[in-house]
Amino acid sequence: MARTSLLVATCALTMVPLWSAAQNLSIGLAAEPSSLDPHYHNLSPNNMLARHVFEALVGQDVNQKPRPGLAESWRTVDPLTWEFKLRKGVKFFDGSDFTADDVLATVKRLPNVPRSPSNFAPFIAGMQFEKVDSHTVRVKTASPAPLVPINLSGFSIVSQKCAESSTTEDFNALRCLGGTGPYKFSEFKPADRVVLVRNNAYWGPKAEWETVTKRFIASAPSRVAALLAGDVNVIDGVPPTDIPRLKSDANIEMAETLSNRVIYFHMDQFRETSPFITAKDGSAIKNPLLDRRVRQALSMAINRPAIVERLMDGAAVPAEQVLPKSFFGTSQKLQPTGFDLAGARRLLTEAGYPNGFKMKMHGPNGRYTNDTKIIEAVAQMFTRLGIDTEIETIPPANFFTRASTGANGQPEFSFMLLGWGATTGETLGPLRSLMGTFDRSKGSGAANRGRYSNPALDAKLTEASATVDDTKRAALLAEASEIAFNDFAIIPSHYQTNVWASRKGFKVEARADEYTLATGITRR
Missing domain, CATH: 3.10.105.10 (Dipeptide-binding Protein; Domain 3)
Known part of the structure; x- marks a missing residue:
């Protein structure tokens, strides 16, 4: 019995790091964000990271078609009015409830972020937002506006507290807990990495990965070398000259799309x-x-x-x-x-x-x-x-x-x-x-x-x-x-x-928008 117990204990100890590794994902990115503030700069690396931590009223599928997000549904009340029913039971990372007040505070912030190189004001141009009740928002326009739902998929909602009191520097220092997404930021080292941890209180399906490390590796040869060495599980921005070689490697899998x-x-x-x-x-x-x-x-x-x-x-x-x-x-x-x-x-x-x-x-x-x-x-x-x-x-x-x-x-x-x-x-x-x-x-x-x-x-x-x-x-x-x-x-x-490469056993969802989302990477 003692020998059996020792064997079981040894196996259990051996399994700990394997299980831990199975819960962690490491990604090598070609481009780094200019900020973690989701409203500072309409830039793909920023928007991609924001997708993990913050959410839009209207989501997008892999083909950029609209789907429910923080809004469960929407309809036209009349030719000049859209109504959005907000999802109930959603909480921000600080434990506060998501309501219509957060939506109104967010849209007020969008055009007013200081020193923004390219802001998100175009997504709400010509729109007036009104609170109907705690979980209903109406958007009024001067003329019929069929793209309102699509436009509302283009920016992230943050809590009223963050929208009204947080600066871009606060977001970068991880002092804003105004996200609702499947992951939270836990570390940000500019020019080096950002680390995400799973939000176990997320309203939707539980994220597969417990920890996601996104390393910023601007050099294409260094990014490929990190993948081949096993330092990262996935890389984006595969340099064209390396595509044939990686495709012929039995330890590497590829995903690509226009x-x-x-x-x-x-x-x-x-x-x-x-x-x-x-x-x-x-x-x-x-x-x-x-x-x-x-x-x-x-x-x-x-x-x-x-x-x-x-x-x-x-x-x-x-x-x-x-x-x-x-x-x-x-x-x-x-x-x-x-x-x-x-x-x-x-x-x-x-x-x-x-x-x-x-x-x-x-x-x-x-x-x-x-x-x-x-x-x-x-x-x-x-x-x-x-x-x-x-x-x-x-x-x-x-x-x-x-x-x-x-x-x-x-x-x-x-x-x-x-x-x-x-x-x-x-x-x-x-x-x-x-x-x-x-x-x-x-x-x-x-x-x-x-x-x-x-x-x-x-x-x-x-x-x-x-x-x-x-x-x-x-x-x-x-x-x-x-x-x-x-x-x-x-x-x-x-x-x-767009071309991604991954270690064998990792499946990457190829997206036209170039986003390398942890939620789109699974184990085969």
């Missing part, structure tokens, strides 16, 4: 003299980016197939608009701009720049797949066009702040590489945010870092946002896309392919 993220270039279109553009001798010139012909020439000088084949190793698709054509509201008429260096030179000459000019291009280093390589390649393409192009890449957090608000509240750069992943599954949001006329009071142009403005585009977007019929709205959005991209409001380069 992304909703477009990599594009924003251009200064609001200053007569742009800060990083001069004549070739360094003297001041009128901002050439104000001329459509110059913008078109720059687009024609970019060899998109070469970027896809040589830099992205085929893990991308040339882009012509904000979303791939399979998404709602895209134009079937638009095509990627063809590479035509001779034609681009003729356009520059017609615009009055036969000898080109000098320009500095800015971008983040390590935010998007091969972003620095893309910037270098495009700079060479522009130089062949006759535009002497220098580059400067900047750590993402600093880059986005300077690209959005700079030192004087205005975008700082002249020409910049960026990316945009749609928060919802149709084009209205990105068109309004990236190319709508910048207007904080209307929630338009929140991420319009070139300050492009076109009344015809604004009018079309306004009409689309008030059109209930899906077929008619899709047609209006397609027309809006044609207005924007035929005017070269921004220059799209390509859509990324």
Whole structure:
């Protein structure tokens, strides 16, 4: 009996670390958040982390279709009023109940977060929120607004206490207990990691993982090495050059899908003299980016197939608009701009720049797949066009702040590489945010870092946002896309392919929105 007891005890002790390991998940992420404040910056790494800890009134499935979230149901009371029934029995991490007061406090905070590089005001533009009772909220609009439920899936609800008294610094220091999600933040080390622990009081299904560690590993080779060494279970942003090798490794599993993220270039279109553009001798010139012909020439000088084949190793698709054509509201008429260096030179000459000019291009280093390589390649393409192009890449957090608000509240750069992943599954949001006329009071142009403005585009977007019929709205959005991209409001380069790799036995849910969610990772 003693021998049997000893054997049982030994087995039990042996099983402890194995069981512990089975409850823990480690993920290597290509991009880190700029903040844990869910309202500070409408940025994919921020939004992805927020999904674990905070929840929206309306949730999204893997295809970005709306589903119940903190609101159990919704309906139209009349053409100008939506009613949302809030879920009862939901508690914040501090033990307080979730009610309509938290919703009203949240929407009041959204447009007023200090120093936000890109806020969430566009999601509630033109909406008035009213409390009916403790668990009913009504949203009133000046005209029919079919996208209210979809827009309410784009931002997180926090407790009234956090909304009214917590700063971004409080969120980063984990002093706000105003979340309701399946996980809680337990540790945050900028540039290193964030640790999540399971919320055992969660109102929904219990999360599979007890602890989730998300490590920020910007270097792609280091991320792959960490996976192969078993230091992490899953990585996102698999570098294209490593995909064939990882697919052939019996210890590795892969998941992939076409992304909703477009990599594009924003251009200064609001200053007569742009800060990083001069004549070739360094003297001041009128901002050439104000001329459509110059913008078109720059687009024609970019060899998109070469970027896809040589830099992205085929893990991308040339882009012509904000979303791939399979998404709602895209134009079937638009095509990627063809590479035509001779034609681009003729356009520059017609615009009055036969000898080109000098320009500095800015971008983040390590935010998007091969972003620095893309910037270098495009700079060479522009130089062949006759535009002497220098580059400067900047750590993402600093880059986005300077690209959005700079030192004087205005975008700082002249020409910049960026990316945009749609928060919802149709084009209205990105068109309004990236190319709508910048207007904080209307929630338009929140991420319009070139300050492009076109009344015809604004009018079309306004009409689309008030059109209930899906077929008619899709047609209006397609027309809006044609207005924007035929005017070269921004220059799209390509859509990324999202690729994840995991240790054998871990299954990753591939998502078009690029989110690497612990709730979407399971053991086979």
